[in-house]
Amino acid sequence: MSEFVLRTNNLTKKFGKNLALDHVNMEIKKGTIYGFIGRNGAGKTTLMKIVCNLASASEGTVELFGETTKEGLAKGRTRIGSLIEMPTLYPNLTAEGNMEVQCRILGLKDRKIVTETLKLVDLDGTGNKKVKEFSLGMKQRLGMALALLNQPEFLVLDEPINGLDPIGITEIREILKKLAEERGIAILISSHILTEMYLLATHYGFIENGKLIKQLSAEELGLECRQYVKLKTTNTEETVRVLQEKLNLTNVETLSDDEIRIYELTEKPELISLALMGSGIGIRNLNVVTQDLEAYFIGLTGGYAK
Amino acid sequence: MIHVISAEVYKLMRSRAFSVLLIVVFALAALTAIGFLVVPDDFLTRAYGGLPVEAGLMPFAVLKHTMQLMVICLGVFAGVQISAEFDNGTIRNPIAVGRRRVDYFVGKLVTAFIASVLFVFTTMITVTAIILIRVDWITTFDAKYVWDVLEFGLANAFVLLAYSQIFAMVAFLLRNLGGTIGIAVTFSILEGALANVLVHSKKLADYEFLKEIIPNTMVLRLSDIGSRVLPEGDYLKVFLASVAFIVVTGAISLFTFYKRDIK
Numbered sequence: 001m002s003e004f005v006l007r008t009n010n011l012t013k014k015f016g017k018n019l020a021l022d023h024v025n026m027e028i029k030k031g032t033i034y035g036f037i038g039r040n041g042a043g044k045t046t047l048m049k050i051v052c053n054l055a056s057a058s059e060g061t062v063e064l065f066g067e068t069t070k071e072g073l074a075k076g077r078t079r080i081g082s083l084i085e086m087p088t089l090y091p092n093l094t095a096e097g098n099m100e101v102q103c104r105i106l107g108l109k110d111r112k113i114v115t116e117t118l119k120l121v122d123l124d125g126t127g128n129k130k131v132k133e134f135s136l137g138m139k140q141r142l143g144m145a146l147a148l149l150n151q152p153e154f155l156v157l158d159e160p161i162n163g164l165d166p167i168g169i170t171e172i173r174e175i176l177k178k179l180a181e182e183r184g185i186a187i188l189i190s191s192h193i194l195t196e197m198y199l200l201a202t203h204y205g206f207i208e209n210g211k212l213i214k215q216l217s218a219e220e221l222g223l224e225c226r227q228y229v230k231l232k233t234t235n236t237e238e239t240v241r242v243l244q245e246k247l248n249l250t251n252v253e254t255l256s257d258d259e260i261r262i263y264e265l266t267e268k269p270e271l272i273s274l275a276l277m278g279s280g281i282g283i284r285n286l287n288v289v290t291q292d293l294e295a296y297f298i299g300l301t302g303g304y305a306k
Numbered sequence: 307m308i309h310v311i312s313a314e315v316y317k318l319m320r321s322r323a324f325s326v327l328l329i330v331v332f333a334l335a336a337l338t339a340i341g342f343l344v345v346p347d348d349f350l351t352r353a354y355g356g357l358p359v360e361a362g363l364m365p366f367a368v369l370k371h372t373m374q375l376m377v378i379c380l381g382v383f384a385g386v387q388i389s390a391e392f393d394n395g396t397i398r399n400p401i402a403v404g405r406r407r408v409d410y411f412v413g414k415l416v417t418a419f420i421a422s423v424l425f426v427f428t429t430m431i432t433v434t435a436i437i438l439i440r441v442d443w444i445t446t447f448d449a450k451y452v453w454d455v456l457e458f459g460l461a462n463a464f465v466l467l468a469y470s471q472i473f474a475m476v477a478f479l480l481r482n483l484g485g486t487i488g489i490a491v492t493f494s495i496l497e498g499a500l501a502n503v504l505v506h507s508k509k510l511a512d513y514e515f516l517k518e519i520i521p522n523t524m525v526l527r528l529s530d531i532g533s534r535v536l537p538e539g540d541y542l543k544v545f546l547a548s549v550a551f552i553v554v555t556g557a558i559s560l561f562t563f564y565k566r567d568i569k
Contacts, residue, residue: 049567049568052398052401052402053401053402053404054398054401054402054567054568055567055568056565056567073404074404074406075404076404077402077403077404078403078404080402080403080404082398082402084398084402085395086395088394088395088396088397088398088399089394089396090317090394090396091394092320092321092322093317093320097320100316101313101316101317101399102313102399104309104312104313104316105309105310105313105399105400105403105405106309106403107309146399150403
């Protein structure tokens with residue numbers, strides 16, 4: 001038995017001359033929540049579609065639960081639940097009707113799972129209301145319920161919290177955490193809400209222009225996310241000169257007219273204010289900041305403009 | 307495969323579009339049958355080129371007359387059943403859980419057959435019910451007649467199924483609901499118009515080889531094959547022609563569906 005639910009080997013996808021995926025080697029272990037982060041069009045959805053057999057790879061292979069053969073992959077996909085881009089629902093059926101269709105596709109006999117799953121996503125009271133009358137958030141929850149119906153061992157979720165209200169987002173986060181912890185389900189999840197990803201994921205993969213540029217665990221990310229002292233003064237130029245002279249600081253970055261980032265002395269920021277005392281420089285703001293996932297991602301991909 | 311078929315049948319039975327189409331077919335059959343009832347017999351006989359139209363032949367005659375509309379209904383049906391699944395993304399549901407694309411195609415074929423059978427027999431049963439107004443059922447009942455209706459109906463259902471696969475093919479190619487329905491309606495109208503030209507073309511009708519191949523140029527219309535073979539009762543030919551048609555259109559559908567990415 002492979003410890004990996006998903007491994008891709010040089011996975012490449014071409015659309016004409018465009019490379020949507022460029023030799024991607026991704027690994028997802030059992031029980032991990034893999035946050036897949038990238039800009040729009042970076043290749044996240046394309047990779048997820050190839051994993052779910054909705055698109056074919058131009059080169060490279062996909063390994064699901066240790067299987068790479070056609071039959072093995074088809075069998076592996078019966079152990080996957082997915083929600084890619086948008087919930088795929090029959091608008092004229094009820095929530096239960098949609099679940100019934102999926103039960104039949106999956107060959108599930110016990111309908112108790114329908115009630116349980118709908119309850120899990122808080123849609124058990126929708127009765128005869130048709131899906132076309134659902135709000136975006138309700139549709140998203142139903143999409144999640146469909147993905148969970150076969151009690152998957154691997155969940156592929158592309159922007160699953162789109163359209164959810166803050167309470168809904170928290171609930172989905174808790175459900176996913178519970179599934180990973182209690183059932184050992186591996187989750188591949190993409191989202192543009194990076195604060196959510198930071199709270200949820202145990203591992204991260206960063207994709208840019210079809211290339212998987214970095215894979216790391218949450219612990220490793222914590223180590224890589226630098227702390228710095230954010231300092232705002234009345235005279236940045238003079239501040240930098242004084243700090244270099246008195247504290248011998250070298251890792252200093254001037255961001256704007258009044259903001260300086262100091263990547264040293266994060267444990268003793270008071271030394272900075274003491275050094276500036278009597279120099280005639282006014283301190284407007286001084287605090288220690290830990291770089292977040294968003295800043296890390298921007299730093300990794302080279303800024304906003306592309 | 308059986309799971310996918312089961313899901314397809316479930317969806318068909320709960321499809322509002324299908325219910326509406328079935329009602330349209332019923333209404334048309336009823337109106338045509340009532341029209342036949344009120345039209346004087348000699349008028350009908352003239353309309354059928356001197357052939358006497360008896361009440362017992364009405365289910366067959368009405369079916370022949372309504373085939374064109376049923377073909378359009380099946381075009382709409384293919385659009386709703388296949389293209390709409392690409393439009394709203396539900397096509398992904400079976401594929402993403404490891405079901406084969408060929409299973410999905412067979413599921414759609416089964417539902418198209420069910421639809422064809424229901425369309426044909428809705429028409430025939432409706433007409434039979436209406437002609438009972440004029441015919442005393444008890445004294446005229448003949449078990450062979452029921453068998454004839456069943457046989458004829460099934461033959462026509464097969465022809466309709468074969469016909470519907472043109473639209474299924476268009477649906478798999480276009481993956482767009484409006485486009486599929488548009489092509490289905492346009493195609494049916496053009497085909498009907500062409501057939502009318504052929505039927506009324508004296509020049510064509512005089513060609514001996516055509517007379518030999520097909521006793522009537524109307525046979526050029528696929529939708530007429532079933533009703534045409536009735537006098538000879540050669541249903542095997544109908545079945546084989548339909549199967550050949552389904553195989554060809556099915557191969558094209560599967561070819562376009564098998565490797566293409568699903569958006």
